[in-house]
Amino acid sequence: MASHLAFKFANSKETPPSPSSTTFQLTTQASTDIWRKPGPPEIQTFNAPILYKSLPLSVFQRARVTVSAPWSTLYDQGGLVFILPESSDGSRKWIKSGIEFYQGEAYVSTVAADRWADWSLVQTGLRGGREVTLEFERSPEEGTLWIYVVDGEKKIPVREVTWILSEGDEKECWVGVYAAKPTESSKGTEPELVVDFKGWELDVV
Template identity: 60%
Template sequence: MASSSHLPWSRFKAAEPAPSSDRTSFTLSPTTSFPTDVWRKPGPPEVKTFNAPIMYKTIPLSAFKRARVTISGNWSRLYDQGGLAIVLQDPKIILDTDRKWVKTGIEFYQEEAYVGTVAADRWADWSLLQVGIKEGKMVTLEMERDTEADTLWVYVIDGKRRHPIREVTWILSEPDVQAWVGVYAASPKPDEKELEVKFEGWELEVTE
């Protein structure tokens, strides 16, 4: 296996320049002038949104092994969120709003911080847990490939413990595609207060 420290960062509608490849801590702030999100659901009304700030590294999906980061933020509005993301770059899919992806991070819901995980194939689903969130509304999350089953597992890291919270069975099965692997932040219900999401201890492992 190899670290991805040599891979360049890229950005999609990011609020600041992409960091140099050796940085492991950085901040994303979604715009406060319009709603941002990575989400879709059938109607009525149908929703397809893919306009959140994302910082990512592009790798072959087949090379993905593990990603980890610690997330914190000044969460205050409904659906304020930020975390890890994998976005498939299937050349057959033209629109960003139709791409397949998985995201996991903190999401603010009913005045509390949860770990929210969403997987989007044709449409998206959504799960919420209150596991491993520290004071200051901080959590460390990890996505890892199960090499035997070739599925993606999402873990909450709590000290030396890894709490398995979600298995996504299909996201790693797409052959011969590139993937964005990185972090995102979104504020679907913006107001005058700016959301600031901090990411620390970024790690990405890929196979040789």
């Protein structure tokens, strides 16, 4: 476990919790996101609150968390995030996976950004349409990163990302959680999104 590593915030002035914390909450305003899309117009957004631990890429093994919130506005989202703040080509690369509210329903959403970001949605392992447990895990045999939805004793694979762990062992990575609210709330709904996280785990070697 990596309970000795300090938590840090990006895009937030909040005080980070203690290094051993396993339960926390992020609050985000509208017009926040982690997203990158070619144009025209080109879109590059990286202003969502992120709570993370910084470590060498080589020591990362696994991260897990349960995420929940009153999702109600298009693209409301929160979950796990894995970031290379500076990759081999000098750009920022990242993966995020969590709940995202789309077309009036909650989905498990995963986005991986190498040069540009892609996006996938599945509905599996969701509890009450508002909570899910997610896990990022290094595959020692393949050297890739697997993303799982954890449903009881079952781990359901939803994505394999083949490139992010191949950036160089001494590269810095950020592993943590995020919350984002890309869309303005409609009249009568909350102007901000409060996302709860529990059961945080981070394993390193």
